Amino acid sequence: MGAVFRPYSPSDSLQSDRTSGDRQRHKEKLREVLKGNIADVISEQSIIGRDSDQIIKVPIKGIKEYRFIYGQNQPRVAQGNGGTEEGQVVGKAGQEQGDGGDGKAGNSPGEDYYETDVTLEELIDLMFEDLELPDLESKPLRAIEAEYTHKRSGTKRVGIRAHLDKKRTAKSRLRRKFVQEKIDNARQPLEEIKETGEEENRFPFNQRDFRYHRHKPDIRYESNAVVVCIMDTSGSMNVMKKYLARSFFFLLYQFVRLKYQQTELVFIAHDTIAREVNEDDFFHRGESGGTMISSGYQKALEVINDRYDPTLWNVYAFHCSDGDNFQEDIPRTMEFAKKLSEVCNLFGYGEIKPEGTVAWGTPMLEKFDDFEAENFTTVCITGKADIWPKFKAFLQKERERSTTIHADPESWG
Amino acid sequence: MVRNYNLQDLEKWEERIFEKVQEFGLDCYPQEFEICDHIQMLGMMTYHGMPSHYPHWSFGKSFERTKTLYDYGVQGIPYEMVINSNPCIAGLMRDNSLCLQILTMAHVYGHNDFFKNNFTFSHTRADRTIARFKAHADRIRSYIEDPSIGLKAVERILDAAHSLSFQCRRNQAVKARSGEQQLSRALKAAEESGNSEQEIEKISHKFPLEPEENILLFIRDHNARLTEWEKDLLTIVHEEALYFQPQMETKIINEGWACYWHREIMNSLELPTDIHMEFLVRHNQVVRPIPGDINPYNIGLALWDRIEEKELGKARDHAHDRQPANIRELMFEIREVDRDTSFIRRFMDRETMEKLDLFQAEVQQNDWIVSKTANEESWQDVKNLLINSIGLGAIPRISIVDGDCDGARTLKLVHEFDGRELEASYAEKTLEHLYTLWGRKVLLETRMKNSVARYSFDDTGLTMTAEMNEDPARAYFSHW
Incomplete structure (x- = not known):
């Protein structure tokens, strides 16, 4: 007999998990990658509009181990099934089959994807970590004497x-x-222990x-907030535009929700007239017709005045549109916008112009750029990748404001 | 799978295999088999079979990757995991059938013999392998635990060192010239060509005198800013790369050798019919061609068979006839002195290439198109491409030509262009790793689309310049 046998020992299987430390570290690194790519992740459709405790599988590009390697499309030698002839197509370029063999010299730059499980809650934490917001706790909220x-x-x-x-x-x-x-x-x-009557x-x-x-x-101070989502649902708002708008609303809602105990959502869809609708209709029902932005603002003001008294509620309003509006409607729009910005903590206008679309009608963005209100911002969204950076920029305003308010506690409202 | 055998059975079979091993004259290290489950096997594979290995996240990545592929059934776990050490250690997966265990043991003895005798492994100091890897692991762990160093700092160096680990000298059997030898060679060459005093004077300032392929070692020895532990990490990574280099160089010849011998041993064992039938199936699974890829088992075995066939004048019936003693010596000599490149160069003929259906493919408009087959005109081209692209041929030759460019200690590297371009995105990132280690500006010169491309990386980041050079496009532009 020539060899020594080491019999299997189940206790070894505990020991054999010696990869656990390195796996843990790898996971940590993937999480760092996730943090770095948060914008990509957020722009993935599947995440928007989920429950916060749901687990999301986020595919993350593997962390590459770079080396000096040759490019992928170099001529190479391979085997066939027999009888291979010149000119025969033997595969599609660009879909490399993994690393060569034992992975030691991992030399094909193919993409590996690793799935990590995160809950939406965690993801949002990561997102706002990325925002580098000032400490939310110390941030003065517009607290309301609720009771x-x-x-x-x-x-x-x-x-x-x-x-x-x-x-x-x-x-x-x-x-x-x-x-x-x-x-x-x-x-x-010891004196007479008198018989005492009930009376005594x-x-x-x-x-x-x-x-x-x-x-x-x-x-009791309560901080309630309402996010008023106003969207143009005129004929020109196609699915892509709506999706971009939705992503933005989603982020805004998540952000506001983080800061306040109770957050409500109001959806206002408008074309030439405005309606308050439920979430589903807001995003999915196709609309048609022209655009009168003022109608949306007017409706928003109505809803706020009816149900969300600005002295009791923190109002965040955001309007998404592709920017075409009837010329005659502009003065009214500006008027209502002014009123809205007076009642809102933050009011924003997002113009959605996916690349390649033709802008026609009135570029509202320009008009709004002249519009002066310290809590008003415009953003222009041209694509998925834009959403996160633009959202950051949008919140920048809020951040600046809150720091100025901080200096002047009397104005807390 | 219900296992219908126990450890005693394995020992019994091993005894018979070992008899054959001795009978056939294989020269092996003492062999150890470890019975393990599939998770342990994955763990072994992750650390290249080493019982103890330093930690790094890339191993976690590799484990996850293999495990995912295994879990989804994309890729099975190889039957064998054997390491080049004395004693030679191999894993046997307990869930495998008895036939597979016997086959694996026979196969492992083939590798064992190869490790012990092939010249490319002679520098790996197999007696000390296990202890050396353990010492490396202990040292790196101690750096990680050292509060003044810590995980992040160790990782930073390891990440960078890993990216350059295989940029080292190719043939370890050829002794490197010492500094003095290099100097006298350079001086002699200069005198012979009648250079002026000044130019000869310059030579002594040049460093390195001859292009240096051991990038990590050069940095270790010439970057004065590195601390001792950083230098130690570079040494460790370099030594491990050297340890694994021969295995990359001998994939085909080594697997072919092990397949040749497991077939020989299995056929001589007089196996019970059921085991023998299973053996035939498994053996064919292992050595069948993988279309669109290269199966080293297939090519290796085919070449060994070809050698035998030529020597005997006819193909042998491996199932019944045993290897004649007169060709044994020749084959043993080949397993000692060849590695994949020389093995193929010497023994791959047109017939074998045709039999293996080897072809050359090129990308044309998103498709891989067969451009050359093993026919009369082009089989040599296909063969040469094969030789140049396997093993270390897949690693670009890049060497340090100047460690003190512009007198500012800028490190200059040149890629020895052989028609294959570097993957630019990878080159850029690797250069960044190089900068991490060198600490000063680094330059890389290569070729891209007929022009010289120069990358440089310094504290301002990456810059790239391309220089048109004998480009036909130049003439076209010139009359603008």
Whole structure:
């Protein structure tokens, strides 16, 4: 016999997981990559509009190990099934089959994809990490005096009957009684233990026994926010444009949701007239017709005035359109925009112009550029890749504002 | 799969295999077999079979990759995992059938013999392999745990070193010229060509005198800013690359040798019919051609068979006739002195190429089109391309020609262009790694589409310049 056999030991299988450390580190690195590519991930359709606890499988391009290698399309030698002839097509270029053999000299630059599981929540955390927002906790929110109630806090000796603290009152009477008995006993030691009637044993409540609840005013601040999504659903808004708009709304909603305890969404679709619709209709129902942006703004103002009093709600409004509007509508639009910016924390206009589309009608972007309101921003979105950087730019405004507000606490609203 | 055998069976079979090994005159290191499950096997593969290896995230990546391929059934786990060490260690997967275990053991003895006797492995110091890798691992772990160094810093150097690890001298059996030898050679050449004093004077300042292929070692020895632990990392990575280099150089000849011997051993064992039938199936799976690719098992075995056939004057019936003793010596000599390139160059003839259906393919409009087959006119071209593209031929030859360009310690590298262009995106990133290690500007000169391309990387990032050179397009532009 020539060889030594090392029998299988199941305990080895624990030991054999010696790759775990390196796998862990690899995962960490993939996560870093994910962070770096957050813009790509976000622009993937599948993520938009999911529940936050859902797990998303994000395909991440493998971390490459670079070496000096030859380009892919060099002539090469291969084997055939027999009888291969000149001119025969033997494969498609560009789809390389993995690394050569043992992967030691991993030398074909093919793409590996690794899937990582993240929940939407985590992803959003990563996203906002990427935003490098100032510490959200210390950021002054427009807190609203949501409730004015009272909270019990200790007792006091005077008060109204309704606030009587019965338990404490009874306790203090017992205490007094106990003390009184001790004093009495001390005064008459061993003296006649008189037969005492019921009458003499009575020990009534005294004014000094009464305890009343003390109340402190209790103001609870609540931060509610509403995101008003206004979208142009006129004939010119095609699926792609709607998708871009949706991505932007999604980010805005996620951002606002992070900052406030309660966030609501309002969807306003407009062509020449505006309607409040549900989310599904907002994104999916095809519309047609011309565009009157003012109608959307007017509707938004109505909804805000009806249901979301700006003194109680933080209002974020964003309007997505491809920028064609009736000429006659522009003055009204600007007027309503002004009003909107007065009631909103942040109001934005996003013009969606996928590359290659012809802009016609009135370029609202230019008009809006002249529009002066410190909480108003315009962004121009030309493609998927634009969404994240533009969103960042949009929030820049909010960041600046919040820092200025910070300096002036009186204006917290 | 229900295993209908136990360790005693394996030992019994191994005993019989070993008898044959000795009978056939194979010269092996002591052999050890480790019985493992598939996860352990994947773990072994991840670390190239080393029982202990330094940690790096790339191994985690490699493990995930192999495991995913395995889990989805895209790729099976190879039957064998054997490392070049003394004693030679191989894994046997416990879920394999008895036939596969016997086959694997026989195959492993073939590799074992090859490791011990082939000249390319002579520098790998097999006695110390396990201990050396363990020492490397211990040292790197200690750097990672050292609070003044830490994981990030170690990774930074390792990432960069890995990217350059195979940029080293090709033939370890040829002794490198020492610095003095290089100098005297250069001086002699200069005197013979009648150069002036000044030019001869210049020679002594030139460094390196002759192009240096060991990039990591050059950096280790000439970048004074590297700390001791950084130098140690470079040494470790370089040594490991050297250890694995022969395996890249001998993939075809080595696998062919192991297949040749496992077939010989299996056929002489008088296996029970069921095992023998399974053996025939498995053997054919292993040595069949893979269309569109190159199967080293297939090509290697075909070449060994061809050698035998030529020597005997006719093909042998391997199932029944045993290897005649008179050709054994010749074959043993070949397994000692050849590696893939020389093996193919010497023994690949047109008939074998036709039998293997080897062809050359080129990309034409998104398709791989067969441009040359093993016919009378072009079989030599196909053969040459094969020789040039296997093993280390897949690694561009890049050497350091100047370690002190412009007197500013700029490192200059030249790619020895052989018609194949570098993958630009990879070259750029690798250059960045090189810059990490060198710490000063680095230059790389290569060719791209008939022009000289120069990449440089310094603290401002990457720049690239291309220079039109004897380009037919030049004439076209000139009358503008």
